[in-house]
Amino acid sequence: MIRFAVVGTNWITRQFIDAACATGKYRLTAVYSRTLEQAQQFARDYPVEHLFISLEALAQSDACDAVYIASPNAMHFSQTRLFLQHRKHVICEKPLASTLAEAQAAISLARQQQVVLFEAFKTACLPNFIALRDALPAVGKLRKVVLNYCQYSSRYPAYLKGDNPNTFNPRFSNGSIMDIGFYCLATAVALWGAPRALKASATLLASGVDAHGSVIMDYGDFDVVILHSKVSDSLIPSEIQGEQGSLLIDKISQCQGIRFVPRGGEAQDLNQTQAPNTMCYEAEHFAHLVASQAVTHSALDVSLTTARLLDEIRRQTGVIFPADTAEVGNT
Numbered sequence: 380m381i382r383f384a385v386v387g388t389n390w391i392t393r394q395f396i397d398a399a400c401a402t403g404k405y406r407l408t409a410v411y412s413r414t415l416e417q418a419q420q421f422a423r424d425y426p427v428e429h430l431f432i433s434l435e436a437l438a439q440s441d442a443c444d445a446v447y448i449a450s451p452n453a454m455h456f457s458q459t460r461l462f463l464q465h466r467k468h469v470i471c472e473k474p475l476a477s478t479l480a481e482a483q484a485a486i487s488l489a490r491q492q493q494v495v496l497f498e499a500f501k502t503a504c505l506p507n508f509i510a511l512r513d514a515l516p517a518v519g520k521l522r523k524v525v526l527n528y529c530q531y532s533s534r535y536p537a538y539l540k541g542d543n544p545n546t547f548n549p550r551f552s553n554g555s556i557m558d559i560g561f562y563c564l565a566t567a568v569a570l571w572g573a574p575r576a577l578k579a580s581a582t583l584l585a586s587g588v589d590a591h592g593s594v595i596m597d598y599g600d601f602d603v604v605i606l607h608s609k610v611s612d613s614l615i616p617s618e619i620q621g622e623q624g625s626l627l628i629d630k631i632s633q634c635q636g637i638r639f640v641p642r643g644g645e646a647q648d649l650n651q652t653q654a655p656n657t658m659c660y661e662a663e664h665f666a667h668l669v670a671s672q673a674v675t676h677s678a679l680d681v682s683l684t685t686a687r688l689l690d691e692i693r694r695q696t697g698v699i700f701p702a703d704t705a706e707v708g709n710t
Contacts, residue, residue, distance in 0.1 A: 381468075381669055384409035384429075384437055386458055387449035388421040391472065395447050395499075396425060398658035404666040409442045434458060438465040445669060447499075448472060451545050452552035453702060456481035459496070463488045468495040470665045473561050474689065475682050477552035477702035482686035484707050486679050495668045497661075498682045502562055503569045504660035506651035507634035511619075511626060512570060514639055514649055518621025521601040526563035528631050529591065529606060529613035538584070546609065547586050552700045554588030556581070556692055560607030562632040563617075564692075565685045567596055567603045573684045574598050581696035589698050633657055 383405050385392050399405035409429040412418035418430040431437040437446075438461050445468035448458050456476040462469050463485065475498040476482040489496035502508055515521075534544040545551040546558070556564070556579075567574075574596035581592030591608030606613070616636070619626040624644070629636035637649040654660075668676055693699070 381405045381445050381666055382408040382443045383445045383447060384411060384431075384443040385447045385449065386411045386434070386437075388412045388417055389449060392421075392447070392449045393424075394656060395449065395658050395662065398654075398656045399447070399662040399666075401654075401656065401659055402662050402666060405662065409437060409440065411437050434461060438462050438467065444468060445470065445495075445665075452557060453477055453550065453700070455552075456485060456702070456707075459485050460488060463492050463494060463496065466492050466494050468665075468669050470497045470499050470661070473498050473500045473565070474552075474557055474686065476686060477700050478707070479683070479686040479690045480707045481702065482683055486683065490674055493672075493674050495665070495672075495674060495676075497665045497668060497676075497678060499658075499661050499665075500561075500565050500569075500678070500681070500685075501658055501661040502566055502632055502634060503678070503681070504664045505634045505657055506653050506660070507628075507637050507649075508566075508569075510649050510651050511628060511634060511637050514626060514637070515570070515619070517624060517639055517641070518619060518626060519623030521598075521619070521621050523601060523620040524567070524603040524618070525606065526566055526603060526617045526631055527606040527613055527615060528559045528563050528617075529608035529611050530559055531612045532609040535610055538586070543586065547584055547588050547590075549587040549698065549700050552702055554698055555591050555607050555609045556589055556594075556689065556696075556698070558609060559632070560592065560594075560605060561685070561689070563605040563607060564594065564688055565681060566631055567605070568684045568688070569681050571598055571603070573688070574603070577688065577691060579692040579695040581692075581698070583697060587699065589696055592692075592696060594692060 448471040534546040581589035590610045594605040596603040617628040624641040
């Protein structure tokens with residue numbers, strides 16, 4: 380049984396707690412929030428023994444073995460580093476870090492401390508994603524891939540009214556590619572590794588983050604086109620095209636529907652049974668890593684490559700974060 384703490388008291392934290400506890404491998408023992416009132420309000424819904432308003436106190440406490448981090452992007456690295464320094468296993472919401480340098484430092488520190496670090500990119504843990512990966516040979520020689528995630532942000536109207544929500548604030552390492560575009564990028568990396576090259580374009584808001592953008596990833600015989608947006612909705616699936624057929628994927632982040640259409644043939648349903656709360660699969664995987672003491676694991680390679688590509692995409696599109704000039708260390 381993994382005794383775990385959570386940093387952050389938002390909706391995604393609740394989803395992870397429910398998913399983790401449903402596996403039967405976790406017990407929530409601690410909650411951190413910036414105010415005691417928020418922590419107490421959150422704890423009313425969960426049987427939890429310890430409430431913290433100090434991250435340092437939580438890190439030093441023996442109340443937990445692992446920590447789930449769901450704070451704003453810009454805080455991921457500093458908080459991850461703190462808990463790794465105190466030998467806590469960490470599952471951190473994606474993106475793991477604001478920059479490649481931060482991701483490298485976090486992974487290096489986890490190995491040094493001999494604890495598990497895992498980026499909560501749930502897509503790669505889903506039964507439908509595994510079915511998708513296993514079905515790739517059926518399409519034949521790959522030629523074209525379109526990975527699409529465009530979703531109008533519920534916070535965009537507030538931004539248009541003159542507010543400054545975290546979602547569109549570079550101070551929090553946010554924007555379209557760092558949020559929903561991440562799913563498309565990390566999916567490509569998880570399936571095919573690093574591309575030979577990439578070209579990125581984006582439309583920036585006055586705040587300095589990308590509202591939407593496109594990325595073309597060159598894999599030699601085939602390319603991957605990423606479409607991402609936080610200011611418009613898309614109704615089309617993602618698609619993997621080969622010489623012998625195509626795979627269609629509904630809502631790439633959840634892999635809600637998988638279909639194979641052989642060239643000239645009828646669509647074949649490849650859907651697997653998936654739990655309503657799809658975070659349970661990443662919780663299961665993290666528990667397995669902790670139980671097997673897998674300090675080095677393949678998901679870290681995906682995290683590093685994705686972080687490297689995110690840096691390059693932002694370089695090409697002109698999105699700049701405070702973290703880009705911050706000094707990074709792992710001690």
